Amino acid sequence: MNWIVGFIILIIKLGVVLVGLLLLAAYLVLVERKFLARLQIRYGPNRAGKFGLLQPFADTIKMLTKEDIVPAEADRVIFLLAPAVVAIEALLIFAVVPFGASITLLGKKIPMVITDLNVGLLYVFALASLGVYGVALGGWASNSKYSLLGGIRGAAQMISYELSLGLSLVPIVMLARSFSLVDIVRAQADYPFILVQPISFIIFLISAVAETKRIPFDLPEAENELGAGYHTEYSGMRFGLFFLGEYVNLQVLGALVAVFFLGGWHGPLLPPVVWFLLKVLAVAVAMIWVRGTLPRLRYDQLMHLGWKVLVPVALLNIVVTGAFLLI
């Protein structure tokens, strides 16, 4: 009996998270387009519905009704698989992200996380590195030089920044003494880790932007050099899946920054879930602001920043944090 109730609760949680993520992704696109437009003294989409609020639905209908083209000579199976890999990888990360403190309903304690893995952080890293498969395979399977170049750039960039991403979180694990995302948030009950680990925060933010392939690190899809990079040959909803993955990744980025540095669901007055959502959105809006301000890095600058700046600084940060913890 208990088993069945738990199963039902799990299914409901999965449904809520999935629908919420997809809706939020659709509206993040609108927020990004609107906000970016205002940064550039434009209006952005304002025709579909009041203030363009129906724009995400219009875009979805457009993409669903577009022709689905698989290029001749393309590696068909991999070509069809790649967008799904990107979208699924991004969605799966949310399995370990805690949205709030556990609530008690009908005498049963319900944790506000789909599954509280004790190695949640490693799970996040594993999935984040799996995401590169979608990019690299999509670029390879398209049988186009632009796609291939985009895929190669994506793989190289991910490998470089995965390192500093992981290293920047080691001090967090040292402070929280746990790999579980729930425990990491609990450890920030008094103060968020951004106050004690500002360097970690900056390194994580830069590496995470590079991981999500957003401007200024959007070399894999640099549209003015590579057409559209790894998704040049994709059309219709398959391109839509890449797009969806990108915006779910933006939410992942916001959620991870919130969990590791901004204190997760902790906050005064408002309910925990609202605080969490606010933090995620704040990070997302900050990312859009970055996009509206910074130009794309050159490839050698990207590698220079990753290997010669971020990795050494992250290592030094670990040593200093360890020394402080010992004292």
Next chain:
Amino acid sequence: MKAAWEGIVAIATGFATTLKHLFRKPITEEYPEYKRVLPERARAVIILTRDPDGEERCVACYLCSAACPVSCISMQSVEREDGRRYARWFRINFGRCIYCGLCEEACPTSAIQLTPYFETCERDILKLVYEKEDLLVDHGGKDKEYNFYRYAGVVSKVGDKGAHIKEDKPVNIKSNMP
């Protein structure tokens, strides 16, 4: 260290600039609600004008048709009893027209002219083929006073030999000997 500081200042300046732009009024002109008044000589839909006497200016010389880089102008020339030429039918395919204005430059009688009006969208591309009735207007367009036959030395009801503007009287070659 100095370079790092300069870099940070540069990036911060960039963020401040974009933040300032966030509070500026967008400079977008929202098209269907606000229509910018186009200059008189903007190039869009083509018209066939009339001279000040109300006659069709077009003399069906085919120069516009020859000048057209996309061959979208076609016509059939005929001659009236008084010797004046005109087009029996005149057709412009706006589905092909690139609005380059070469026809207007080629026209010796200022008959074919481009106007600033551009809102001619159609769902059926064949509706973009304009016949002479669609093209002909009741005014002189940009060059209101010009009348080709008052300048050209062609005998018509406008004038005989020597009656045109800037034209000398015909010389009697028999009485003109030294």
